[in-house]
Amino acid sequence: MKPIRVVVIGGGFAAVQFAKTLRAKLRPSDCEILLFNRENHMVFHPLLADVAGASINVDAAAAPLRQMLPGVGCRTERVERIDLSASEIEYDEGNGVRTRLHYDHVVLACGADSNLGIIPGMTEHAFAFKVMRDAIDLRQHVVRQMEHAEATTDPERRRWFLHFIIVGAGFSGVEVAGELNELVRSSTRFYRNFREEDVVVTMVHSQDQILPEVAPTLRDFARKKMEKAGVTIVLNSRAVAATHEGVELKDGRKLLGATIVCTIGTTVSSLVQSLHVPKEKGRIRTTPEMRIEGQTNAWALGDCALIINDFDKKPSPTTGQFAERQGRQAARNLVRFLHGEPTKPFSFKALGQLCSIGGYSAVAEMFGMRFSGFLAWFMWRGVYLFKLPTWSRRCKVALDWAWDVLFPRDLSFLSTDATLNVTHAYYLPGDYIHRQGELARTFCIIDEGEVEALKVTPPDPEPKIVAVLSKGDFFGEATLLGDHPHETSVRARTVVRLTQIGSGLFTQLAGASTPLRDLLSRTLTRRSGDFWRRLPLAEALLSDEPLASLLDPIPDKALAKDTTLADAVLALNENAAGELLILDEKQRLWGTLDRNDLYDMIARIAIIPPEERGDLTRRKLSDLLPPNPVYVALDDSILVATTTMLDHGISWLPVVRTKDDLQPVGCLRGANVGSRLIQKISQGESAHAHAHAQTAS
Numbered sequence: 055m056k057p058i059r060v061v062v063i064g065g066g067f068a069a070v071q072f073a074k075t076l077r078a079k080l081r082p083s084d085c086e087i088l089l090f091n092r093e094n095h096m097v098f099h100p101l102l103a104d105v106a107g108a109s110i111n112v113d114a115a116a117a118p119l120r121q122m123l124p125g126v127g128c129r130t131e132r133v134e135r136i137d138l139s140a141s142e143i144e145y146d147e148g149n150g151v152r153t154r155l156h157y158d159h160v161v162l163a164c165g166a167d168s169n170l171g172i173i174p175g176m177t178e179h180a181f182a183f184k185v186m187r188d189a190i191d192l193r194q195h196v197v198r199q200m201e202h203a204e205a206t207t208d209p210e211r212r213r214w215f216l217h218f219i220i221v222g223a224g225f226s227g228v229e230v231a232g233e234l235n236e237l238v239r240s241s242t243r244f245y246r247n248f249r250e251e252d253v254v255v256t257m258v259h260s261q262d263q264i265l266p267e268v269a270p271t272l273r274d275f276a277r278k279k280m281e282k283a284g285v286t287i288v289l290n291s292r293a294v295a296a297t298h299e300g301v302e303l304k305d306g307r308k309l310l311g312a313t314i315v316c317t318i319g320t321t322v323s324s325l326v327q328s329l330h331v332p333k334e335k336g337r338i339r340t341t342p343e344m345r346i347e348g349q350t351n352a353w354a355l356g357d358c359a360l361i362i363n364d365f366d367k368k369p370s371p372t373t374g375q376f377a378e379r380q381g382r383q384a385a386r387n388l389v390r391f392l393h394g395e396p397t398k399p400f401s402f403k404a405l406g407q408l409c410s411i412g413g414y415s416a417v418a419e420m421f422g423m424r425f426s427g428f429l430a431w432f433m434w435r436g437v438y439l440f441k442l443p444t445w446s447r448r449c450k451v452a453l454d455w456a457w458d459v460l461f462p463r464d465l466s467f468l469s470t471d472a473t474l475n476v477t478h479a480y481y482l483p484g485d486y487i488h489r490q491g492e493l494a495r496t497f498c499i500i501d502e503g504e505v506e507a508l509k510v511t512p513p514d515p516e517p518k519i520v521a522v523l524s525k526g527d528f529f530g531e532a533t534l535l536g537d538h539p540h541e542t543s544v545r546a547r548t549v550v551r552l553t554q555i556g557s558g559l560f561t562q563l564a565g566a567s568t569p570l571r572d573l574l575s576r577t578l579t580r581r582s583g584d585f586w587r588r589l590p591l592a593e594a595l596l597s598d599e600p601l602a603s604l605l606d607p608i609p610d611k612a613l614a615k616d617t618t619l620a621d622a623v624l625a626l627n628e629n630a631a632g633e634l635l636i637l638d639e640k641q642r643l644w645g646t647l648d649r650n651d652l653y654d655m656i657a658r659i660a661i662i663p664p665e666e667r668g669d670l671t672r673r674k675l676s677d678l679l680p681p682n683p684v685y686v687a688l689d690d691s692i693l694v695a696t697t698t699m700l701d702h703g704i705s706w707l708p709v710v711r712t713k714d715d716l717q718p719v720g721c722l723r724g725a726n727v728g729s730r731l732i733q734k735i736s737q738g739e740s741a742h743a744h745a746h747a748q749t750a751s
């Protein structure tokens with residue numbers, strides 16, 4: 055008879071225990087087990103902090119699934135979809151081809167993903183702490199900061215390099231703070247230009263105590279011990295934003311540091327999100343025996359499932375301890391089900407909790423007893439050593455730990471070429487992105503928000519705003535292509551998100567792509583064609599002129615976001631100037647529309663396949679246009695407005711009340727600015743002639 059096929063999705067604590075137990079209970083001729091995990095190894099999360107702190111080698115905390123699970127088919131394809139009604143999974147073969155595979159039973163054990171998006175700027179500037187890559191990258195980064203601190207001659211910059219900020223003081227936050235503190239402080243003796251006193255490790259936590267999960271005496275012990283070891287603990291404080299400079303707290307304080315680790319925020323995986331099954335807080339609801347509610351051949355275990363523990367009738371916590379037990383029992387239940395026997399509800403009494411706090415110290419609650427200090431640390435190491443999945447791992451980790459006690463931690467790191475990276479950055483209003491005179495490192499594209507370019511022209515020490523750029527605009531190209539320092543500073547006007555392309559990669563792209571080179575050279579010509587630079591007289595003549603004095607009224611008829619394309623075309627035809635504003639529900643500026651936009655829109659629609667276009671004339675503007683108005687505020691200068699028009703190659707510009715209040719108050723036309731300039735020049739000429747005549751007489 056053909057063996058039944060059991061597909062397991064995941065390769066963590068739950069999936070591995072499940073596959074191991076099932077393999078031990080059913081012969082390969084009766085049951086084929088296929089385990090799909092994105093990586094070809096199991097990550098032993100409790101040891102990630104040790105990897106980041108360089109107290110164990112990277113591979114000791116990652117066990118290869120193939121070697122751990124003999125008799126199980128291990129696959130590294132990512133499962134994209136589960137079709138529960140057809141009993142099929144769909145995965146990408148790795149070349150973009152989607153393949154479907156039939157199963158008799160499917161087991162979801164795909165854990166949870168980290169979600170840095172819960173705090174603005176964390177995705178761009180913080181390290182997550184969930185997968186092996188996070189720990190490896192963090193370790194490399196920390197050692198690199200020490201090298202930077204050694205190299206810099208600026209004491210303020212050195213302090214910034216040596217400040218390590220950890221957000222969250224649960225188990226993983228405490229463990230990573232303890233390990234980083236140990237790594238950096240114990241390594242200072244190998245550097246000449248800074249000492250242990252220069253190192254700051256700060257842990258930020260929103261509650262009034264760290265480690266809320268453990269007994270008060272143990273968390274007090276952990277806090278005091280960590281503070282004594284040099285960790286600064288900031289309690290009752292919530293991180294509200296992260297930027298290149300550091301972390302901003304809810305009370306307005308800013309922690310300036312080059313390293314941010316975010317240990318809070320998880321989300322269910324996209325595979326779980328796409329499943330239409332009963333869920334609670336994103337986790338899949340199961341029956342007590344761990345089958346997905348309403349399904350006969352689909353099971354869910356570990357962090358992705360919400361399983362009521364029959365022992366205390368509460369939802370199981372998301373820990374490795376529980377995931378392992380669920381894996382074991384779900385496999386036994388499947389065997390019972392296949393043999394026609396009754397299944398058993400999941401029931402487990404937690405054994406205890408262990409948390410390392412750095413400096414050969416830990417806190418532990420085991421079998422109702424509490425331990426702290428070196429004894430707890432010894433237990434922590436003993437328990438985890440024993441829990442490691444294979445004997446080869448146990449030996450490796452034991453050797454690493456013994457090495458760590460006897461010898462200093464490894465400070466080597468792989469140097470990578472940062473100029474070839476693409477990164478993302480988040481800035482708060484007022485933050486500088488680069489300063490005039492600095493050398494360019496990146497080409498920046500604005501994903502969200504607005505920036506202003508500021509220029510200091512000696513002898514006047516006051517910077518003047520010379521341009522405003524917004525979503526879709528870019529900057530940095532002139533400096534990179536010309537290989538000279540920035541001629542302006544660029545500062546965030548609003549919250550700004552950027553995509554930054556390293557100088558090396560940018561030069562390669564600009565060299566290889568003709569359309570990109572053309573676009574850049576057109577922009578360069580436009581920007582360097584800025585007549586203020588060529589005609590300082592014009593700048594002097596218009597710098598005192600208020601923007602309001604040149605405004606035309608806003609067009610009578612404005613469009614709404616949901617105006618249809620047909621109505622927009624009619625309105626544009628009726629409008630003599632051929633320029634219309636688009637407003638949102640609160641009558642704020644949402645976009646602009648002129649004939650050129652219309653042609654662009656039609657060109658974009660033309661490439662959509664006819665069957666997907668729908669009724670063209672009834673399509674709304676908000677579906678067809680990005681909300682990307684180019685505008686200036688009343689308090690901007692004419693100089694800024696003109697440069698903005700030149701920058702975007704446009705001849706008119708809406709003007710709003712303020713940057714925070716996008717109510718349109720008028721339109722500025724290049725032609726008006728030009729005629730006022732000519733008028734001023736001729737006034738200046740006649741005044742000059744008059745003065746000359748008087749002197750002569």
Ligand SMILES: Cc1cc2nc3c(=O)[nH]c(=O)nc-3n(C[C@H](O)[C@H](O)[C@H](O)COP(=O)(O)OP(=O)(O)OC[C@H]3O[C@@H](n4cnc5c(N)ncnc54)[C@H](O)[C@@H]3O)c2cc1C
Pocket residue numbers: 063064065066067068069090091092093097099100101102103131132133134163164165166183184225226323325355356357358372373374375376377408
């Ligand atoms: C830093 C840290 C320290 C921790 N310390 C402890 C501790 O000391 N004690 C403790 O009990 N618990 C600890 N935990 C929690 C524990 O690690 C988790 O509860 C446990 O890993 C959950 O196991 P799991 O099998 O459900 O998921 P995971 O171990 O997260 O495994 C899920 C796997 O599924 C894979 N996957 C996801 N989607 C797909 C897909 N579509 N296709 C293919 N594969 C997919 C993932 O790549 C991953 O390998 C810690 C967690 C972290 C992050």
